[in-house]
Amino acid sequence: MSEGVQGAAARRRGAFRRLLRNPLGAASLLLLALLVLAVALAPVLAPQGPQTASLGDAFAGASGAHPLGMDSAGRDILSRILYGGRNTLGGAVLSVAIALLLGVPSGLFAGYYAGKFDSAATWVANLVMALPAMVVLLASRAILGSNPWILMIVLGFLVAPQFFRMVRGIVADVRGEAYVDAARVSGLSDVRIVARHVLIVVRGPVIIQVALVAGLAIGLQAGLEFLGVGGGATATWGAMLNEAFQNIQRAPILMLWPGLALGATSGALVLLATALRDALEDRAGTPAAARPAERRAAAGVGDAEGAGEKRAELLSIRGLAVAYARPDGTDAEVVHGIDLDVRPGEIVGLVGESGSGKTQTAFSVLGILPDGGRVSRGSIIVAGQEVAGLPERQHRRLRGRTVAYVPQEPMSNLDPAFTIGSQLVEPMRHVMGLSRAQAAEQALELLRMVEIPEPEQVLRRFPHQISGGMAQRVLIAGAMSCDPELLIADEPTTALDVRVQADVLDLLRRLQAERGLGVLLVTHNLGVVADLCDRVAVMNEGRIVETGATDRVLRDPQDPYTRRLLDAVLDDAPPRAPWRPVEARSETA
Numbered sequence: 324m325s326e327g328v329q330g331a332a333a334r335r336r337g338a339f340r341r342l343l344r345n346p347l348g349a350a351s352l353l354l355l356a357l358l359v360l361a362v363a364l365a366p367v368l369a370p371q372g373p374q375t376a377s378l379g380d381a382f383a384g385a386s387g388a389h390p391l392g393m394d395s396a397g398r399d400i401l402s403r404i405l406y407g408g409r410n411t412l413g414g415a416v417l418s419v420a421i422a423l424l425l426g427v428p429s430g431l432f433a434g435y436y437a438g439k440f441d442s443a444a445t446w447v448a449n450l451v452m453a454l455p456a457m458v459v460l461l462a463s464r465a466i467l468g469s470n471p472w473i474l475m476i477v478l479g480f481l482v483a484p485q486f487f488r489m490v491r492g493i494v495a496d497v498r499g500e501a502y503v504d505a506a507r508v509s510g511l512s513d514v515r516i517v518a519r520h521v522l523i524v525v526r527g528p529v530i531i532q533v534a535l536v537a538g539l540a541i542g543l544q545a546g547l548e549f550l551g552v553g554g555g556a557t558a559t560w561g562a563m564l565n566e567a568f569q570n571i572q573r574a575p576i577l578m579l580w581p582g583l584a585l586g587a588t589s590g591a592l593v594l595l596a597t598a599l600r601d602a603l604e605d606r607a608g609t610p611a612a613a614r615p616a617e618r619r620a621a622a623g624v625g626d627a628e629g630a631g632e633k634r635a636e637l638l639s640i641r642g643l644a645v646a647y648a649r650p651d652g653t654d655a656e657v658v659h660g661i662d663l664d665v666r667p668g669e670i671v672g673l674v675g676e677s678g679s680g681k682t683q684t685a686f687s688v689l690g691i692l693p694d695g696g697r698v699s700r701g702s703i704i705v706a707g708q709e710v711a712g713l714p715e716r717q718h719r720r721l722r723g724r725t726v727a728y729v730p731q732e733p734m735s736n737l738d739p740a741f742t743i744g745s746q747l748v749e750p751m752r753h754v755m756g757l758s759r760a761q762a763a764e765q766a767l768e769l770l771r772m773v774e775i776p777e778p779e780q781v782l783r784r785f786p787h788q789i790s791g792g793m794a795q796r797v798l799i800a801g802a803m804s805c806d807p808e809l810l811i812a813d814e815p816t817t818a819l820d821v822r823v824q825a826d827v828l829d830l831l832r833r834l835q836a837e838r839g840l841g842v843l844l845v846t847h848n849l850g851v852v853a854d855l856c857d858r859v860a861v862m863n864e865g866r867i868v869e870t871g872a873t874d875r876v877l878r879d880p881q882d883p884y885t886r887r888l889l890d891a892v893l894d895d896a897p898p899r900a901p902w903r904p905v906e907a908r909s910e911t912a
């Protein structure tokens with residue numbers, strides 16, 4: 324199992340290996356490493372200081388003591404290249420660091436939470452991006468002085484929006500993924516979700532952008548120096564190019580060395596960015612950009628019979644209404660005051676057509692209503708605790724531990740970037756505080772419990788390497804991992820083929836019986852209700868129209884809507900005539 328948990332780390336190592344196997348990637352990485360090393364070791368490698376001048380040696384050619392010769396002021400060119408590289412590369416690092424510090428956290432925050440911060444930050448980013456960088460740098464130089472480090476700080480501010488926009492866009496996309504919702508439901512905090520499921524998607528593009536922005540910073544800095552508005556006396560590759568240009572007629576060779584250093588560094592950064600992109604995108608799993616963005620449907624339980632009666636001790640909903648704010652400030656109510664109970668050890672089915680409000684009910688219990696939605700009135704008691712209006716932090720503590728969730732789409736609720744083992748272990752470590760080894764052992768047990776064959780191997784696999792039925796078993800195992808009291812299962816078999824559906828229903832029944840779980844089963848399938856549920860609540864247009872023991876409701880429905888639902892079940896419809904070709908039909912006629 325520990326191997327399974329380490330799968331994600333192994334995969335990251337795999338991307339690095341792919342980078343090294345790419346000749347361009349390996350060559351650019353090697354070149355950059357050599358450049359950085361040489362520049363870092365300038366005091367050791369340089370024959371003399373960058374400003375040490377000997378006018379008598381001006382324009383002297385290469386010699387043993389001065390391998391690249393001397394410049395117009397009799398300064399050693401190799402020493403100036405090495406020391407100048409410190410300023411040039413250091414400046415680029417400073418710019419990138421500032422851009423990263425400003426752009427990435429703000430992009431994460433804006434993409435994940437949206438709202439006012441997102442609007443304000445996007446507005447500022449658009450404004451900064453509209454400014455012409457070179458003009459701003461020239462103006463900064465006039466105001467703040469010619470220190471190249473200050474200009475690089477200004478450049479960092481100017482390129483930060485590039486990181487912001489990229490990160491914000493990716494995060495806003497990932498935030499809607501079902502596996503992020505699943506992580507929330509399993510009780511992980513926002514910080515953990517971002518660290519685990521969001522950063523991994525952002526990481527690749529950010530690394531690529533770093534390489535590109537570093538190249539841009541070096542180019543811009545050199546451009547300023549070349550125009551003579553850079554750091555003046557400070558040795559940089561751009562300043563060397565400027566000086567060499569002034570003597571181009573006399574010693575054109577002086578252009579070569581700083582030009583080569585600049586060209587090699589910028590070229591290597593661009594090639595590295597390309598190779599990195601290839602290495603990170605060539606993953607065994609589905610690339611992040613190709614992940615389906617579909618959201619799952621709903622879950623929930625209703626029980627009109629419970630109104631006014633003693634409230635169930637596990638889940639008790641009274642008068643629950645859910646409303647969404649319209650742009651004009653008014654509310655659109657989508658659930659209109661429902662009552663529902665689930666007792667320990669009881670399976671309650673919630674049935675109804677699409678749009679009847681089942682999902683909104685389930686999400687209210689889980690505390691994960693989409694933006695704009697809220698519980699506008701009523702009470703939801705889960706295991707003795709009122710959760711309507713509960714702050715998110717406290718609601719999160721209940722998810723995973725007290726109430727767990729099995730979603731409809733098994734595949735889109737598993738993060739393609741992590742092994743099954745890793746995805747089972749993470750919530751147990753952070754919700755239950757288990758050590759990695761304990762959680763790994765527990766994950767193996769859970770897979771055995773949900774009857775997955777060869778569980779050790781499955782733990783090491785990625786989601787795309789297992790079947791849909793197996794993925795649903797994994798999600799059920801995940802839901803069980805923190806030993807919840809209430810399980811909300813959202814159409815848990817809809818996405819599976821018929822034979823696998825029966826197996827998964829058997830599994831739910833067994834778990835419920837063994838663990839005394841209360842289950843709220845959202846389904847449109849009355850066959851599933853008849854097979855599994857002790858009681859059923861029928862929902863229509865945001866109201867529970869009928870509720871009662873499954874046998875009674877299916878045998879003797881009281882509400883016309885329940886009767887219509889039952890009439891729509893094909894099994895009860897009169898058998899259709901067998902198909903015959905058109906000619907045969909006309910002959911009979």
Ligand SMILES: Nc1ncnc2c1ncn2[C@@H]1O[C@H](COP(=O)(O)OP(=O)(O)OP(=O)(O)O)[C@@H](O)[C@H]1O
Nearest residue numbers: 620621647657676677678679680681682683684693
């Ligand atoms: N984000 C939202 N903003 C506004 N209205 C919404 C939103 N989400 C759902 N609704 C409305 O809430 C009502 C109930 O939707 P809900 O998703 O609970 O239905 P459902 O019974 O679960 O259907 P399905 O099985 O298709 O998911 C629908 O009329 C829907 O239009």
